[in-house]
Amino acid sequence: MTSRRSRMPAPSLVSRRRFLESAAALVGLGLVGGCSQPAPPETRRSSEPVKVTFMSWGIPTAVEIRQGFARTFTERNPGVIAEFVHVPTNYWDKLQTMLAGGVPPDVFFMNSYFFTSYAAKGVLLALTPLVKRDNFDLSDFHPLALRNYTYRDVLYALPRDLDSRHIxxxxxxxxxxxxxxxxSDIKGPYWPFDRFLQTAQxxxxxxxxKRIVQYxxxxxxxxxxWISFVYTNGGDLFDESLTRVRLTEEPAVAALQYLQDLRFKHRVAPTPEALQEQSGLQMFYSGKVAMTMGGAWQVGDFRKFCKFEWDVALLPVGATGRPITGSGGVAWAVAAQSKHQEIAWRLCQFLTSKEAQETESRLGNTTPTRRSVARSPAFLDTQGKPPKHMATFIDAQDILRVPPQLVNWPEINQALVRELDYLWTGRRPAREVAQAIKQAIEPLLATGR
Known part of the structure; x- marks a missing residue:
């Protein structure tokens, strides 16, 4: 359920429904699949500057950073003009329209969950040949981040961040x-589900x-x-062969029921109705919610909007007794249809360079994928600003579970979102929702690998 915005600013997040619908629409583009290859070097008259565009969503701080990146790249590359295109909402709709029209941005954000469907359709430029040709060093990037954007042993995007999920x-x-x-320590001690509930109460x-004034x-x-809660409770979404849904097993059902009960049984979390006037984040900013869930990409916003001291911690642990967090993040990809692939490749390298990641890290806008930046003062030195346990974001990269690589993940995720809405709105219990997910998704797995 979508909440109305209050006057307090909030991050410009991509609409979940539009995100899923747009990504699924990729199937209908009819673009040629296979491994895309670099185009021959472009030719131009020396008097004509080449314009390359790069596109993303992002909060205002991120927009300012990327506009600065455009200026810097332009200054350092004579004869080239870099232009940043900000798409605050309906990003995936915009990208689909541009791809279908043959006029995509030269470089653009690619999400780790939907990456495989794009790579399989051939809309992303294969970067492995360029990496080998230019001896581009990938060793500084976190291996999981590179894995997120590798399809059939070919790298298709350079990772910008590798996000974990936290309290x-x-x-x-x-x-x-x-x-x-x-x-906040991944070595423990950890908060079990029951203690987390008691604290929330x-x-x-x-x-x-008897009206709730603070959640x-x-x-x-x-x-x-939600998959983080399933993982730590000993459950999973699929089996190892990616042919069977496991959400109907008891550990997964119990984790999903636990989350629903936080809202409707224990009443320690705002319901969709309570979120009509203010989003959960806005309620946290205003002190009406004591704990929320988020990641390092939001640090800049938390510093801006929170007028109190705040900190980061691990998600609670379930039956396994171990913290596990689902992974996210984005990367910069080059369009296979780009008319300026060589320049776009240079721009992609710049946007994921140590310099660029240090800039974003200082402003609390990313979890860097370059390990040299992740453990550097650029990320860890908060200069007295919250959070106190900034290193937790990086430590948690050791307990990440990366998303499954399925060509039809957008369709699978649409089914997940559709059925889970019954859980989040309290209309059906977890066991019933899990069974509906199994029935909807298992037929899709046969064509997703």
Missing amino acids: IYNVELFARSGLEPPS NLTLTDNQ GVDIQTDFPY
Whole structure:
């Protein structure tokens, strides 16, 4: 359910429904599949500057950063003009339209979950031949990040970030309630599900008319969040062969029911109705929610909008006793249809360079994929600003589970979102939802590998 915006600014996030519908529409583009190859060097008259475009969504801070990147790349490359295109909403619709019309941006954001469907259709330029030709060093990139954008042993995008999912909590509300904050150390001790619930209950406050004025936690319902609870409870979405749905097994059902119960049974998380006036993030910014869920890409916004001390911690752990987090992130890809592939390749390298990742890290806009940046002061030195445990974002890269590589993941995810809506709105219990997911998705797995 979509909440109306309040006057408090919020991140310009991509609409989940539009994201899924647009990505699924890729199937209908009819673009040629296979491994795309670099085009011959482009020719031009020396007096004509070449314009290359790069496109992404992003919050205002990110837009400013990328506009700066465009200026820097232009200054360093005579005869070239780099232009940043910001698409604040309906990004995937815009990208599909441009691809179908044969006029895509030269370089653009690619999401790790939907990457395989794009690579399989041949709309992304194969980068492995260019990497080998130019001896481009990939060793600084986190191996999982490179894996996210490799299809059939070919690299198709350079990773910008490698995100983990976390609890973000209001330090002042914990102190006011006399509660111990959650753990930020991946070595433990960890918060089990029952303790997390108890803490959320203690942080949920009502007025004299029994109306909730402060919630303990706001749950996020995007895939990387809920699957993290399933993983840590010993469950999974698919079996290893990617032929069978496992959400109907008890560990997965219990994890999904736990999340629904936070909203409707225990009433420690705002319901969709409660989120009509303010989003969960806006409620956190205003102190009406003590804990939310998020990642390092939001640090800049948390610093901007939170007028209190806040910090980052691990998600609670289930029956396995181990923290596990779903992975996300984006990369910069080059369009196979680009008329300026060589320049676009240079731009792609620049956007994922150590210099660029350091710039984004200082402003709290990414979890860097370059390990030299991840452990550097550019990311870890907060200069006295929250969060205190910034290193937790990087430490959590050791407990990531990367997404499955399925060509028809957009269609599969559409089915997930459709059926899980019954869970998040309290209309059906987890077991019934899981069974519906199994029935909807298992036929798709036969064609997804």
